Amino acid sequence: MNNTGLKLRNWVLVWLFVGVVMVFFQIMIGGVTRLTGSGLSITKWEIVTGTIPPMNEAEWHKAFDLYKSTPQYQKINKGMSLPDFKFIFFWEYIHRLWARTMGFVFLIPFLLFIWFNALSKETIRRLGVVVLIAACAAVFGWIMVASGLTTRPWVNAYKLTIHLSLGISLFIFLFYTWIKEKGITYLPIDSVGKKGIQILIALGIIQVCFGGFVSGMKSALNYPTWPMMNDMWIPDMLFERSLWNMDSVLFYDQSGFMSALVQVIHRYMGYLISLFIIVFSIRWLKIQTVNVQWVAYSLVGIIVVQVLLGIFTLVGSKGSIPVFYGTLHQSVGILFLTFLFYINIRFKPVKEIRSL
Numbered sequence: 001m002n003n004t005g006l007k008l009r010n011w012v013l014v015w016l017f018v019g020v021v022m023v024f025f026q027i028m029i030g031g032v033t034r035l036t037g038s039g040l041s042i043t044k045w046e047i048v049t050g051t052i053p054p055m056n057e058a059e060w061h062k063a064f065d066l067y068k069s070t071p072q073y074q075k076i077n078k079g080m081s082l083p084d085f086k087f088i089f090f091w092e093y094i095h096r097l098w099a100r101t102m103g104f105v106f107l108i109p110f111l112l113f114i115w116f117n118a119l120s121k122e123t124i125r126r127l128g129v130v131v132l133i134a135a136c137a138a139v140f141g142w143i144m145v146a147s148g149l150t151t152r153p154w155v156n157a158y159k160l161t162i163h164l165s166l167g168i169s170l171f172i173f174l175f176y177t178w179i180k181e182k183g184i185t186y187l188p189i190d191s192v193g194k195k196g197i198q199i200l201i202a203l204g205i206i207q208v209c210f211g212g213f214v215s216g217m218k219s220a221l222n223y224p225t226w227p228m229m230n231d232m233w234i235p236d237m238l239f240e241r242s243l244w245n246m247d248s249v250l251f252y253d254q255s256g257f258m259s260a261l262v263q264v265i266h267r268y269m270g271y272l273i274s275l276f277i278i279v280f281s282i283r284w285l286k287i288q289t290v291n292v293q294w295v296a297y298s299l300v301g302i303i304v305v306q307v308l309l310g311i312f313t314l315v316g317s318k319g320s321i322p323v324f325y326g327t328l329h330q331s332v333g334i335l336f337l338t339f340l341f342y343i344n345i346r347f348k349p350v351k352e353i354r355s356l
Helices: 004-034 055-067 072-073 082-114 120-147 159-180 193-218 245-252 259-285 294-315 325-346 352-355
Strands: none
Touching: 004 082, 004 159, 004 193, 004 325, 055 072, 055 082, 082 120, 120 159, 159 294, 159 325, 193 259, 193 325, 245 259, 259 294, 325 352
């Protein structure tokens, strides 16, 4: 590879890494937007004209009047002042503006790199998947917002979880594209260790989804205690057979049944994952060589931090969910899942490494 080709490749790596960082911050901003109740403050999806915020008092009052027609204002925020509205408008606006900025940061260099033949066909195919996931996330973002502009005063928890899952998928796949472009040194692993990583990935995906449900249903507000849930290990309503029906699932904000169920699953799944990681890490330290023991220490360190953040978020959710701890809890969860995917890619059975 000549000097020009090497420079272009380095620029591609920088571009991909910037994209990874921007997507991660977009998810973090989305978490703040959700926890501050800001997601419904902008009632229209204007891709171009929505780039410019209200520029004077008249425009601010017009935007505020549109918000006043929403169920969230009428049922929760009635009497809100204009400065308070500007605060929630700010977070939703930043969330949308950051998404638009990511589009430009991706599109312009992408076209230039194609023009200079700096991308392989394999990388272009991967970036095509990135574009598809990003488009789906954007569309579901609006579907999610629209679900809170009709009857409910908040976004639908299931649609929120799909939007969040798409955002996380985008982050992980773009990260995967970056490390593939950078180059991977594969390391050997036995079949038991490989299966253990894959089980952890499956459990992590389920846990992240239920974290989305817990957040969307604001379940922590109903059970802001730990280790028990309001003096119960499992809420009594989960033992009422009459509540196990589709209405409880669809209209989760009426009975509180789903709020309790997703909280129980999310908590006990966290305990299960923690226990699995401890057992997995002990075996890893016994079986693997010293130079890769960082995997075990990293897994234990991440899960300890994540569990503590989850507890701090729970006990701080008296009246409102703490934005700082809630956002960090989500962010560390994403990094944990990404780390699992990374070691799954990096570690392969000896037969697979030899065939590469």
